[in-house]
Amino acid sequence: MALTDESSPAYLPGFFQIALGSVIDTPRIVEKARGGDGLGWHEHVNDVHEGCERFFRPGYSAHLVAEWLPALEDVVERLERGAVVADVGCGHGASTILMALAFPNSRFVGSDYHDGSIETARRRSGEAGVADRVSFQIASAAGYSGSGYDLVTMFDCLHDMGDPVGAARHVRSTLKRDGTWMIVEPNAGDRVEDNLNPVGRAYYGFSTLLCTPASLSQEVGLALGAQAGEARIRDVVETGGFARFRRVAETPFNLVFEVRP
Numbered sequence: 001m002a003l004t005d006e007s008s009p010a011y012l013p014g015f016f017q018i019a020l021g022s023v024i025d026t027p028r029i030v031e032k033a034r035g036g037d038g039l040g041w042h043e044h045v046n047d048v049h050e051g052c053e054r055f056f057r058p059g060y061s062a063h064l065v066a067e068w069l070p071a072l073e074d075v076v077e078r079l080e081r082g083a084v085v086a087d088v089g090c091g092h093g094a095s096t097i098l099m100a101l102a103f104p105n106s107r108f109v110g111s112d113y114h115d116g117s118i119e120t121a122r123r124r125s126g127e128a129g130v131a132d133r134v135s136f137q138i139a140s141a142a143g144y145s146g147s148g149y150d151l152v153t154m155f156d157c158l159h160d161m162g163d164p165v166g167a168a169r170h171v172r173s174t175l176k177r178d179g180t181w182m183i184v185e186p187n188a189g190d191r192v193e194d195n196l197n198p199v200g201r202a203y204y205g206f207s208t209l210l211c212t213p214a215s216l217s218q219e220v221g222l223a224l225g226a227q228a229g230e231a232r233i234r235d236v237v238e239t240g241g242f243a244r245f246r247r248v249a250e251t252p253f254n255l256v257f258e259v260r261p
């Protein structure tokens, strides 16, 4: 399972691939850091992009449709009837495609600021046979198009953004009044000592090499890092204009939040 079953949550090669990509990029990350700069997600070698997809997708396959979406109030019923969904920071579109496969009556708009990732996401959605209900756009989280969304999702990307508060404000302006924003973030406690465990050790490594430089490379450069934790994420979304925030699910790797106006 760990080495050969790409759909198993125990599958490891994606983890190795993103780690290898991070090591390959380390000299450039260090050089930028010396000048106080970050390195953008789009500037990494493809092993980072593809490794990320292969690392996270098995967890999304196991939990997204079976557990995370049902944990949100009233969302599955809407998706079954036919909802409009924005999947922001979608990377290669793994989450977008999983939702599209499960809810054929709904429409999905995936977006990411990285053009190479969107190109791959388009190819993946064609291969998965969902291109009729999925579209992708190259856009930043503070500028994706469309409005009146029933559901906005962000998978493992809010903390990577330079301006997550600006992104939250844009989500607020594109969401229906009774819509839902689902945020999936790396599992982390609020204090450093809560993260001194095997997952925390790996995530602090990725945070230093990938997430924090990604945020620093963008405007504002808030640099939440992969280990932001629930209290910090709550602060970001409340500053962005949302009133309701609750944790609805958790796995060893992810925290899932329901955010509503």
Ligand SMILES: C[S@@+](CC[C@H](N)C(=O)[O-])C[C@H]1O[C@@H](n2cnc3c(N)ncnc32)[C@H](O)[C@@H]1O
Binding pocket: 041, 042, 052, 053, 056, 057, 088, 089, 090, 091, 092, 093, 094, 095, 111, 112, 113, 114, 117, 139, 140, 141, 142, 154, 155, 156, 157, 160, 161, 162, 163, 214, 218
């Ligand atoms: C760790 S990857 C996660 C990708 C995908 N959601 C997944 O779970 O496989 C973070 C993604 O956030 C995107 N991203 C970072 N900053 C962004 C921004 N300001 N606006 C839109 N996307 C952004 C990156 O291009 C990258 O695809």
